[in-house]
Amino acid sequence: MTILENRPVASAAAAPASVSMAGALTAALRDAMTEDSRVVVFGEDVGALGGVFRVTDGLSKEFGDNRIWDSPLAEAGIVGTAIGMAMYGMRPVVEMQFDAFSYPAFEQITSHVAKMHNRSKGRVTLPIVIRIPYAGGIGGVEHHSDSSEAYWTHTPGLTVVTPSNPADAYSMLREAIASDDPVIFLEPKSRYWMKDAVALPVATPPMTRAVVLREGTDVTLLAYGPTVKTALQAADLGADEGLSIEVIDLRSLSPFDDETVGASVRKTSRAAIIHEAAQFGGYGAEVAARVTERQFFHLAAPILRITGFDIPFPSPKLEEYHLPTAERVLAALDTWEWD
Amino acid sequence: MTILENRPVASAAAAPASVSMAGALTAALRDAMTEDSRVVVFGEDVGALGGVFRVTDGLSKEFGDNRIWDSPLAEAGIVGTAIGMAMYGMRPVVEMQFDAFSYPAFEQITSHVAKMHNRSKGRVTLPIVIRIPYAGGIGGVEHHSDSSEAYWTHTPGLTVVTPSNPADAYSMLREAIASDDPVIFLEPKSRYWMKDAVALPVATPPMTRAVVLREGTDVTLLAYGPTVKTALQAADLGADEGLSIEVIDLRSLSPFDDETVGASVRKTSRAAIIHEAAQFGGYGAEVAARVTERQFFHLAAPILRITGFDIPFPSPKLEEYHLPTAERVLAALDTWEWD
Amino acid sequence: GTLATPFALLHHCRMSDSVAARDEPVRPTELPISLIDSRGTVVSGKRAAGFTRPSDEVLLDLYRKMVKARRFDIQVSALTRQGRLATYPSASGQEGCEIPAVAALQEHDWMFPTYRDSIAVLTRGVPAAQVLSHFRGDWHLGFDPGEHRIAPQATPLATQALHAVGLGTAARLKGDDVVALTFLGDGATSEGDAHEAFNFAAVWQAPVVFLVQNNQYAISVPVAKQTRARTFADKAIGYGMPGYFVDGNDAAAMFAVISAAVERARSGGGPTLIEGLTYRVEAHTNSDDPSRYRGKDEEAKWRELDPLIRLEKYLTKAGVLTPAVADEIAAAAEALATEARDAMSVEPDLDPLELFDHVYVAERPALLEQRAFLERELAATEAGSQS
Amino acid sequence: GTLATPFALLHHCRMSDSVAARDEPVRPTELPISLIDSRGTVVSGKRAAGFTRPSDEVLLDLYRKMVKARRFDIQVSALTRQGRLATYPSASGQEGCEIPAVAALQEHDWMFPTYRDSIAVLTRGVPAAQVLSHFRGDWHLGFDPGEHRIAPQATPLATQALHAVGLGTAARLKGDDVVALTFLGDGATSEGDAHEAFNFAAVWQAPVVFLVQNNQYAISVPVAKQTRARTFADKAIGYGMPGYFVDGNDAAAMFAVISAAVERARSGGGPTLIEGLTYRVEAHTNSDDPSRYRGKDEEAKWRELDPLIRLEKYLTKAGVLTPAVADEIAAAAEALATEARDAMSVEPDLDPLELFDHVYVAERPALLEQRAFLERELAATEAGSQS
Ligand SMILES: Cc1ncc(C[n+]2csc(CCOP(=O)(O)OP(=O)(O)O)c2C)c(N)n1
Ligand SMILES: Cc1ncc(C[n+]2csc(CCOP(=O)(O)OP(=O)(O)O)c2C)c(N)n1
Ligand SMILES: [Mg+2]
């Protein structure tokens, strides 16, 4: 299934209004909490403060302390208690304040969240959503700009998705909350304030599918979360140079939408993947490996990875040199031999 | 530098004796502790018991409680205190009892062990070795057979190595302890009791280099730790079928020895990587992606990944279906079109 | 019935009274609480710490279950030595903690056991074959948690304590009077997760009972290297919850203290931390070698403090444990041992393809491809072996 | 000199005395220990808990450093509002904890601060420009830990407490009489790492002082949602270490209690947990909005309890803080503010290529390739912008 443009597949009667990604996420939480009393939200500062990114703004007043509350400051504790709640039939949505602060919960996530359903032969489901603001671009000091997707995508049992725009943010978060599988929901923090005209509630394509945002014939650019914007900019730049670039927003990192991506690569015969995380063992490695496995004889050139360097995320004043830019993408495409 | 066979590059006068991998590791610890009083060893059950795999057997009696001791049962605590000790000039070697039990230490490892040197512009070095028994094949119940290498190899700042035989176990552990960089030292637990005739002390090639264990012309099989034996078996099987298989023991997962592997793949034009960990986002993805990037026009076929399935590690009675076998490797090579 | 909204309760601001007006929590006693001593004699006064001995009927029931559990444990250990199971962590000597914990719970309560607590799982009603399925290596879990209200026996230490806090909290939010009891080892208390569980439970006033079985070893590591606290029960003070230090080989005392904690939790009184001082008389598991880290004399001393013996003495003296009853219990224990043997003599019927069926609820095309691959491989092997 | 082998000390087996003979740890007082109250009046008797007021000379030194720290903090907050720094967590109001902690340490001791404790780092001797380098976003760390015996200001909460325990233990193993003091926030005590640090320190009898600055908030979350303990100092009991509950706005009391803990640690007496009850009068950082979670009245009340004011009152009454001295201190504070302003008005000279130079000690070919790539890219951009 290849869907052109990220056009909502369903939308309410309401007229489109300007919505930020953060606002769309708030709306998704509000609507999910309204529709399903099993949905509870907790984490650090999600109550009165509304979260450090204000994604839970106002929900505490609206729903009260039994539906959304501030937990003690401990991420393993947050995820671990969410597991117990899910075992009793709740649908917890928990927030890790920043990407690197999900690491204390690593054991609970990999050894339990990911494995409980399999362990119990499907008798125990854990419909948990772990929201993680991730990636850089906001001038955050050390530990505030990590991209941890590769840790989660390598862990069987986890579903990992990431929206790149407000409509998807709303729709995918609703879908993640409705999913009976646990979902790692990665929120590109540099895009929280990005606004689009969206009529909420909105339903975009299923969260496990990639979407072709822009058609092209020469190259397929694969991106997700914060780098989708970079890919679109690169496509513009490329167009100026006469290069027809197809841009795919992966949306779902696990599962990977082999079908949509495969169809595109068979058409263009060239592909590149863009992400902020370090390259070595990054998510782009899986993308390059599996697309090559499946489309080897359709490929005119190796799949390129345009990513962060293999270094710890830099300090605010140096992050611009680390993050992939549209120019860097174009320069990378230039390294291919074009015949 | 391509080295044929894993022949020791230096060896003592002592006559070769039959040494198990566990025994070689014990000897390495003993010799390192003898030569350098800054080397201390601690973790769960490493003292009187000698570790659940007996790798520290006898060291407690030999060196006393100030050089090797049982810590309280907490992996973040073990790694976190090792960091502080290293900051004061010690060279701690710590043990995580099983692979999955390193996860509680994930934050200390990713946010500090990996980053301290970079953070401090090189002013603080952390010469820590984190020994982790990993992988399956010993009939361990859940959580006792994980392969976590991809989590570590994706983390800039970490060096990740894994021996496949007793001589390397000795030599690489000595080198890891001597290294000023922190090293994740992965010990393939199914190989602990594998014996070889080795004259200790032995120095095999540098731990960051891959080694060609067996020359061949048709295919390059890349393996590490527990799957090296599988690769060698596959090479035997292949030989029966007239297939000339080159086997490379990667030894170092991070850094990756592009030179040795590249030279081999340019020769054979076909490669496969074998590991126990799940395939999706596994270490093999990086191998396939980077070798393809560098050798695309030398490749006659896509690089194959023969790995564990994308499932949690199975229970003892089912692990045989999950683990790559020589037969499965051969069957995979058969899927290529051979012309 | 519906309880008062729990989180709302917390939100009276304690800021103003943060200095002085916080409650003084119950302090654990200096000596372990005891109701029946090792000679089977009734204990009263200070050592009983105000707890009442359970009725002889209850004690006989505990005794019956403890005898059966011991017999099961011995049988399974033997089967493990014979290679029929992959591993089995014995709870012999710890029945004075394990069985009262089960007995103190109601049907709708939940239990969060560890790998050590198979006899508790068994005693709560899980058939032997299902308990042992994990340890034989068939599949990670052999029983249905929802059916028995028992979480999977946790291997990653202390992780399950947080699950108990979450489950108890969820029940309370729903208005159900469910209590969650979690087992923990002395070693496991050192893990960060134990701390987070104690703290979340106390702050949220979750209906949870933390039962620390201090069997004095974490594999080879003695408690002296695990904590410098006077008792594990003392840890409760730092979380503002009640803590009890109990003779873990005294089933009567354990039952009384756990029952009180369960009822406090049920009625909205929040969590309790209970330390049962006991001893792991067997090796950690079949692959352990205790001679490397402790003396036979120490083991012998603790075997004399056997929780079964003292109850036997007491109940015999009380005239409740007549020879006829003893015979009947022995027969039931034998029957259970036979059940365990029989269960482990049938090879399980395992389908390798099931490995792919429970990873996700949702269907995944790529996983189905891998399933199909294994299916083809199995078929080829089958064909190969038939030809 | 060489101390007794620390781990050997532990290995007297406490198993036999596990029931009764463990030490009863010091219990924190019910009210915070205080030596000078908020009106600048000397406190004695029960509230002083046996501690002696530091000499006026020491108190004047503390006061001088506190005034300078406050001035620095205000200046840096202002610079941050002007956009000169990426972020700055203010410690205004917490000088009564921060400065005594620094003053109680000797040159060769180590300090493990958090992001909150810039004024402690500054006071220990790190130049303003180096302290602020991290917060401006130049590089993760602006000073040399070894030179100052100060660990990097930790962001991942409670993680540094374990480093302190490790460092203190290493020093002791080497026979050095070094003490490691680590700062922790009230919120950070909830993390598993805090627990593990307390426990490792107690079991290993590490020369460590844990200083919990209870500033009553973790960003927006009040202590009532963080713990149900009476005090954070109460947590010490569960680890078998001494705990002290102290008025954190009373620099005299803080200095006395910390100094005693430092000396106990130095002489082999093991770790101490100290809670300083204080208040974060400013926002969490510049991007926080306290009006969302607390009232102005609460803030106002705590501003009245300002740790500087009481010391000023006391020292003035004592005749030590004469107008001349006060002027001199004010001038020094102004000079420091100027230094901070000046430091932040110079753009740092940063080399993006340095990003590759400290990831590893060993050289990595693949990383050098990436470095070369950026070098080429920078050259091309340079060339492009020049053409
Ligand atoms: C997180 C984690 N680390 C290490 C282990 C390995 N391990 C299994 S049991 C055990 C000792 C546990 O001791 P304790 O908590 O006292 O329980 P007991 O076995 O005595 O019942 C250890 C270290 C584990 N299962 N999980
Ligand atoms: C492991 C981790 N989780 C979350 C955060 C985000 N965070 C930064 S400061 C803070 C509050 C800390 O409160 P407290 O420990 O009381 O220290 P204070 O800021 O009050 O000095 C939080 C949640 C973090 N830095 N590290
Ligand atoms: Mg134990």
Ligand SMILES: [Mg+2]
């Ligand atoms: Mg605070």
